[in-house]
Amino acid sequence: MNSSSCPLDRETLLKILDHSYDEIFVTDKNGVTIYVNPACQRNYGVVPEGLIGQTAGQMALERYCFPPITPIILQEKQRVTLEQETITGRRIVTTAEPVFSENGDLELIIMNVRDIYQINEVKHDIAQTLELVDKYKEEVELLRRKEFINHNLVARDKAMLDLLELVQRIAPVESNVLILGESGTGKGVIAKHIHKLSSRKDGPFITINCAAIPDQLLESELFGYASGTFTGADKKGKIGLIELATGGSLFLDEIAEIPLGLQAKILHVIQEYKYSPVGGRESKSVDCRIIAATNSDLNEAVKAGKFRADLYYRLNVIELEIPPLRKRLGDILPLIYFFLNKYDKKYKTAHQFTQDCLDVLLQHQWPGNIRELEHLVERLVITNPEGIIKLMDLPKSLRNDLHGVDTGLNIRDFSLAGALQEVEKNLVIDAYKQYKTTYKVAESLQVSQSTAWRLISKYVHELP
Numbered sequence: 001m002n003s004s005s006c007p008l009d010r011e012t013l014l015k016i017l018d019h020s021y022d023e024i025f026v027t028d029k030n031g032v033t034i035y036v037n038p039a040c041q042r043n044y045g046v047v048p049e050g051l052i053g054q055t056a057g058q059m060a061l062e063r064y065c066f067p068p069i070t071p072i073i074l075q076e077k078q079r080v081t082l083e084q085e086t087i088t089g090r091r092i093v094t095t096a097e098p099v100f101s102e103n104g105d106l107e108l109i110i111m112n113v114r115d116i117y118q119i120n121e122v123k124h125d126i127a128q129t130l131e132l133v134d135k136y137k138e139e140v141e142l143l144r145r146k147e148f149i150n151h152n153l154v155a156r157d158k159a160m161l162d163l164l165e166l167v168q169r170i171a172p173v174e175s176n177v178l179i180l181g182e183s184g185t186g187k188g189v190i191a192k193h194i195h196k197l198s199s200r201k202d203g204p205f206i207t208i209n210c211a212a213i214p215d216q217l218l219e220s221e222l223f224g225y226a227s228g229t230f231t232g233a234d235k236k237g238k239i240g241l242i243e244l245a246t247g248g249s250l251f252l253d254e255i256a257e258i259p260l261g262l263q264a265k266i267l268h269v270i271q272e273y274k275y276s277p278v279g280g281r282e283s284k285s286v287d288c289r290i291i292a293a294t295n296s297d298l299n300e301a302v303k304a305g306k307f308r309a310d311l312y313y314r315l316n317v318i319e320l321e322i323p324p325l326r327k328r329l330g331d332i333l334p335l336i337y338f339f340l341n342k343y344d345k346k347y348k349t350a351h352q353f354t355q356d357c358l359d360v361l362l363q364h365q366w367p368g369n370i371r372e373l374e375h376l377v378e379r380l381v382i383t384n385p386e387g388i389i390k391l392m393d394l395p396k397s398l399r400n401d402l403h404g405v406d407t408g409l410n411i412r413d414f415s416l417a418g419a420l421q422e423v424e425k426n427l428v429i430d431a432y433k434q435y436k437t438t439y440k441v442a443e444s445l446q447v448s449q450s451t452a453w454r455l456i457s458k459y460v461h462e463l464p
């Protein structure tokens with residue numbers, strides 16, 4: 001902005017200069033002081049009027065400040081910064097800027113003067129800020145170690161955050177934990193998280209999927225066997241997973257699948273902290289925390305005589321129930337992007353979702369929970385070379401989520417409820433046609449986004 005377009009009048013400009021904390025010192029082309037603001041008093045112990053009209057030479061002689069800067073700039077005709085000492089014993093840093101007329105003649109020299117003490121203070125402040133930043137970094141690091149900042153665990157929904165808070169409280173306690181939840185909700189992830197937050201975090205985390213191992217083998221896998229126990233087996237015997245987990249945690253996944261006979265032995269382990277390898281006489285001590293998980297209803301299994309009640313009560317000293325994904329809608333979007341980033345990184349690709357595609361993913365029921373979501377995103381990343389994942393790229397079953405939900409509405413239904421539903425349907429269809437995304441539909445109808453998904457899946461039979 002040049003002076004002719006400056007909206008400030010002379011009085012305001014002077015006010016700004018006069019109240020500037022830093023000293024502003026202006027000389028003409030001959031080094032004669034034409035303006036200095038009141039800040040000069042701090043530096044030279046004189047009021048501005050005492051300096052106006054003085055030449056650089058006079059000021060140098062009176063050692064107002066030393067070494068003098070004006071002679072340098074008169075000669076160099078370019079910006080100079082110099083450290084000086086003033087008559088009042090202050091150390092200052094002066095930057096002198098020459099101002100030239102249109103035809104290149106020196107017109108003015110404008111000097112900005114700042115107290116070194118203050119600069120040091122600023123340095124100190126910066127140092128303190130940096131210290132704070134370091135401290136903050138440490139705290140974040142601590143949080144990362146202590147709390148839910150875990151690179152493999154995404155949680156934003158309140159239901160999940162509440163659960164993680166509970167996990168944080170129970171993790172350091174040695175008691176056994178039973179994790180419940182539908183398949184693919186992340187029971188294994190939570191078990192590992194508990195281990196990492198516990199005092200056993202530096203020990204091993206051993207997982208055994210009790211459903212995946214035939215009953216006859218399960219016992220020897222868990223407890224190991226003594227030498228010479230089985231023909232054809234390793235002559236030296238075999239270490240069991242319980243022993244491998246020494247100093248760490250043993251995660252018994254799908255615990256409901258353990259046969260009744262073995263349940264008694266596991267109960268013994270939990271009660272006595274002792275066991276004997278298969279075919280062996282010696283008794284070994286147990287030094288691991290047991291974390292168990294199941295997607296079955298153990299209460300029902302107990303009632304049906306398939307699971308020992310005493311083992312159930314021993315295992316569920318602390319019971320954690322992981323909600324299914326459809327009950328933690330706030331986690332869906334972060335998980336979609338978590339897996340998109342994960343697989344884009346793995347396959348060295350870069351993908352985006354269209355909004356309508358995201359809308360369908362957001363309102364899907366996810367019966368296979370996070371595992372289903374993860375597999376779908378990986379598949380979409382692999383099968384879409386273009387980089388844009390569109391609605392049509394989704395499996396038909398998912399796209400159908402938006403179709404054909406029978407509303408049960410009879411158009412000839414003239415009851416109040418029927419009429420209200422008809423109005424609701426028209427509003428939702430119109431809003432969806434206009435805005436296409438649940439977010440905007442929610443905004444236009446002034447309902448929550450989850451209500452918008454529900455209404456869209458209820459009324460929108462035909463995709464545009």
Ligand SMILES: Nc1ncnc2c1ncn2[C@@H]1O[C@H](COP(=O)(O)OP(=O)(O)OP(=O)(O)O)[C@@H](O)[C@H]1O
Pocket residue numbers: 152153154155181182183184185186187188189190253294295338370371374
């Ligand atoms: N909160 C989460 N954040 C990121 N990834 C997750 C989360 N929860 C689960 N996953 C991922 O989802 C998949 C299934 O998780 P996991 O195996 O822990 O589920 P599960 O409940 O133990 O399943 P199952 O009952 O079949 O044993 C894994 O690949 C896991 O890494």
